[in-house]
Amino acid sequence: MVETNTNWRSELDDPEAFRAFAHEAVDLAADYLAALPERPVFQRMPPQARMNLLEAPLPETGLTAGTLLDRFQSEVMPYPMGNGHPRFFGWVNSPPTAIGIVAELLAATMSPSCAGGDHAAIYLERATVRWLMELMGFPTEGSMGILVSGGSMASLTGLATARQWASHRDGWNVRDDGACGGAQMTLYVSSETHTTVIKAAELLGIGNRQVRIIPTGADFRMDVAALETAVIADRNADYRPFAVVGSAGTVATGAIDPLDDIADLCADHNLWFHVDAAYGGPGVLDARVAHLYSGMDRADSLAIDPHKWLSVPVECGCVFVRDGTLLRQTFSLVPPYVQVEEGKGIGGLPWYAEYGFQQSRGFRAL
Amino acid sequence: MVETNTNWRSELDDPEAFRAFAHEAVDLAADYLAALPERPVFQRMPPQARMNLLEAPLPETGLTAGTLLDRFQSEVMPYPMGNGHPRFFGWVNSPPTAIGIVAELLAATMSPSCAGGDHAAIYLERATVRWLMELMGFPTEGSMGILVSGGSMASLTGLATARQWASHRDGWNVRDDGACGGAQMTLYVSSETHTTVIKAAELLGIGNRQVRIIPTGADFRMDVAALETAVIADRNADYRPFAVVGSAGTVATGAIDPLDDIADLCADHNLWFHVDAAYGGPGVLDARVAHLYSGMDRADSLAIDPHKWLSVPVECGCVFVRDGTLLRQTFSLVPPYVQVEEGKGIGGLPWYAEYGFQQSRGFRAL
Missing domain, CATH: 3.40.640.10 (Type I PLP-dependent aspartate aminotransferase-like (Major domain))
Structure with missing residues (x-):
């Protein structure tokens, strides 16, 4: 179900709401990685799935985080590049690694600019x-x-x-x-x-x-x-x-x-x-x-x-x-x-x- | 306690170990964001804390994910740039936002190269x-x-x-x-x-x-x-x-x-x-x-x-x-x-x- 958020604040500004949502995302990520070896290495995207992304209209209002996660799960996650699969030998692209995934989460939590400074x-x-x-x-x-x-x-x-x-x-x-x-x-x-x-x-x-x-x-x-x-x-x-x-x-x-x-x-x-x-x-x-x-x-x-x-x-x-x-x-x-x-x-x-x-x-x- | 990992595989290659570790990292991130408004906007780093990072030796062996998370929590997280604080008016750097943090986690979980392709x-x-x-x-x-x-x-x-x-x-x-x-x-x-x-x-x-x-x-x-x-x-x-x-x-x-x-x-x-x-x-x-x-x-x-x-x-x-x-x-x-x-x-x-x-x-x- 698509839920809109017409408030200019995010419902995730509350740290406890963020916590619950991020735990949900972690479970989604872990389920994805666990299932990956059983999937084909790569599949071309069905034309309709391509069009759903390509032609998605700019939303008139904000969407809730839950709706965004649902759409990610159904529209994006099923169509990876293939480099996460154990039998991907296509190019030199690294597979996603667990410690790297967590590092990206933590880096974004601090979100510094490394232009310089004393941090x-x-x-x-x-x-x-x-x-x-x-x-x-x-x-x-x-x-x-x-x-x-x-x-x-x-x-x-x-x-x-x-x-x-x-x-x-x-x-x-x-x-x-x-x-x-x-x-x-x-x-x-x-x-x-x-x-x-x-x-x-x-x-x-x-x-x-x-x-x-x-x-x-x-x-x-x-x-x-x-x-x-x-x-x-x-x-x-x-x-x-x-x-x-x-x-x-x-x-x-x-x-x-x-x-x-x-x-x-x-x-x-x-x-x-x-x-x-x-x-x-x-x-x-x-x-x-x-x-x-x-x-x-x-x-x-x-x-x-x-x-x-x-x-x-x-x-x-x-x-x-x-x-x-x-x-x-x-x-x-x-x-x-x-x-x-x-x-x-x-x-x-x-x-x-x-x-x-x-x-x-x-x-x-x- | 510093634990080393001398195996060339990561203990997080097991999706369930990744799941547990990532949940731990989410709690760390949520605690950090919840506590941020009570901290000073910015503090210079103590000289010793700087040196601990600057002069850290290249480890001879791998470290466990748990040790890395502990070190992140004690050596990195206490010294942010300041842009996450509600009273940071320094420059135009975005604060960390909840949905962006989760997006970084999920993007790294798929870790595609967007050079191109059908994904x-x-x-x-x-x-x-x-x-x-x-x-x-x-x-x-x-x-x-x-x-x-x-x-x-x-x-x-x-x-x-x-x-x-x-x-x-x-x-x-x-x-x-x-x-x-x-x-x-x-x-x-x-x-x-x-x-x-x-x-x-x-x-x-x-x-x-x-x-x-x-x-x-x-x-x-x-x-x-x-x-x-x-x-x-x-x-x-x-x-x-x-x-x-x-x-x-x-x-x-x-x-x-x-x-x-x-x-x-x-x-x-x-x-x-x-x-x-x-x-x-x-x-x-x-x-x-x-x-x-x-x-x-x-x-x-x-x-x-x-x-x-x-x-x-x-x-x-x-x-x-x-x-x-x-x-x-x-x-x-x-x-x-x-x-x-x-x-x-x-x-x-x-x-x-x-x-x-x-x-x-x-x-x-x-």
Whole structure:
């Protein structure tokens, strides 16, 4: 039965009503998870069920929480993506995990903005990112990292920092002057690099014609000799080669680029080394294959997705930058209404909003 | 007591163990919300409590869920940002709302990726974005919108689309050629525009020197005569003026720019009109001030933040684009492993990943 709520307050503003309702939701969630293995992995939605959602009219009045839960149960819950099923092998999407579900509940209960400030979520994010660095073998001293929406944003953040660094090296500032303020920059990826990196280059205004697609060998790993040839040719043509993206686990085949060789080449040619470890990074924890990741710790920036192999609910990506000061120089622009004095009020550590693109930020660290 | 779990499986993999644990977490959350009004709005964290989080070592073994909940209760929950308190008037951050908390629990229980596909979360997002358009008075026919991490990403998406449009109008493609592929573009904001818009321009490679800061009158609204003068001067200097950002509610004073006048000017001068309604947009629903928003419906793109006045948990922003095809042209780049055939398998509607920067995307629509 559809019940409307014409009061501007929610009936759940009473904490005891919230308690009863949330317990009901937990039972629904637990029943769903218990029944999941007996369901098909995936079924296309019946046309009518699609239309019920697609064409649902904007309600004229509020609905009660009970009505919303009923509709969720009958119209949404029966049609999942499939990644919760034990036999879902479709892609790299994490299944829902019990501890992650509860963490989302508790994070929303506090609902802080992790733009910055002196509250627990901020310090927990600092620790969480450091733990991820330690797990990946990335140096922590002087480095800075930040949780983001996923691998796309992590690579965008890394490449934006790379471009900032290159402009500084060449005596200008890309934030001030824009992409046309110096020699045109070129980026190097392999034919197996994820398309999100190319989208990042496009968004940055680099242009996909300035993204060089380096061939791979039969093992799907980047051909470093071909990379060097391309870098030299571009420099001779007055481009400004600025960064190479190595993959630590390509999505299509799991290939890990020769990271040490790429790091050597970057050092020789004054290039930024970004590692896309969004998918495959945690493989370094397996002693049988850890040697394949040699050189990952030499990255100038690295993208890792806790919402893939680490089974954190979407969305949770992370980027590390070896020179934390540079990350701040790339993104710091503090709006007047949050300029704070150190040691006073909500001040605290330098704000995350200075180290990334977002201002308001969720409590992903939990 | 700290209990470790050295098994690689979680003790919560059993749905009944999850059920009991989640009920415990709900009681913790309900107790917290009930006690919140009696607490101080905000307190700085004691130095030791900060250090406990900041310097927490990466555990050598897993911890049990019970230990994690205990630590959350003693080390995190006592130190909120303050926005849950009834007397928090600090910024525009939503308080935690009961229905939002439960929605986060249920979204994580399904944990789909809303990159795309034929599952309920996708159709619900289509409906949710359409509802937001209807609430804001934005035309729905031919438009497209997408939920994003917040106002920063919403404005970045709008301005990326604006730049794409401008390059098409001028006979080139900024995705291919990069920001230097045509005349240097200039963007127009007011002195009250949020700094996130300037960060977006910097990230796009436009450069803040190409962002013209138009003065406001004593009412903090953009001076449209000064805007026109600036546009003409730039065109005469061989720049390519491409977009104007109007604010529908500035964060500092709530001023609403003269949107109709700006829309007229954009039409006259062949400019894209982006409205930043992230903070103040929902004010249009108040009949006493709705007239101030006149012209908002003429925007080519619009940013609105459900995680501000609409009390959705962070993170939830949204962008509308009047020409949905153009939004897709700006972002579509489909990785080989998700290329699908229409009407088969997980196919479904054109994927959200083609309409925005992210690939994996959370279930914000719930």
